[in-house]
Amino acid sequence: MTTPVDEDRSELLMELLADTRLDAVSARRPLSPVPDFLRIPPDRSNLVALPEPAAPRAGLPDVLLDRVSVHYFTPAALTGAELAAMLDAAERMDAQSWPQERAAGVDLELYCAAWRVTGLGTGLYRYLPEKAALCRVAGLPDGAAAEELVLQREFAWAPALILITGNLAGALDRHGSHGHRLLLARAGAAGNAAWLAALRLHLGGTVFAGLLPHVLRERAGADGYHRAALIAFAAGQPATGAPA
């Protein structure tokens, strides 16, 4: 049941979000859609269907104050439904907050580097929200070899990482250099929405820089311009204490 205090907090969150969107809706010059040659055609092969997103197990006000960055996780796998809930939250955050940017062709893309997710083989996947599915784009090493993919090796020990990329070329074409900041704000909002969804499932994690740039370039065609890595979220069951 929501209380007046919960409503106040939700209102505050919505006001904060509205502030981050102000500059996208009050551009000083006419904005045009991103031309086709700056867009990456979608790949919809190798699909793996996702289950329905897991329903939250706690209210946001009950878990928000205990939110803390978690770097280390138990060996427990995430369920496909938990992963679906985090991806869905990130996607909905962007769809609801920046509809004009998306309609103009400035897209965010969500990827998942999965090591321990029930029903998913180890690999790199792109989320296709309109199909409630993942598209497998590449394999990934596991064990010690996975540590080569990240700057901080502990993130390769997570059950899964959600990686957020955006069309920087399209954003710059539409907004000038200000487009980069807008993309970062959108990715931050999406990454944190995934985090809040994780908290409500009694999971934990942290936002961080993501896979090393060459890894996404080689495995997901992220050239840093038409598809640029923006932020990532490591998710899992929080472990107590860091391993030596």
Ligand SMILES: Cc1cc2nc3c(=O)[nH]c(=O)nc-3n(C[C@H](O)[C@H](O)[C@H](O)COP(=O)(O)O)c2cc1C
């Ligand atoms: C844009 C951004 C990038 C970040 N990148 C990293 C990172 O690469 N590695 C890391 O350990 N933490 C990273 N963090 C996480 C912060 O360091 C972490 O949230 C901070 O230590 C505060 O901890 P707290 O959230 O528990 O208060 C990043 C946070 C943000 C907002």
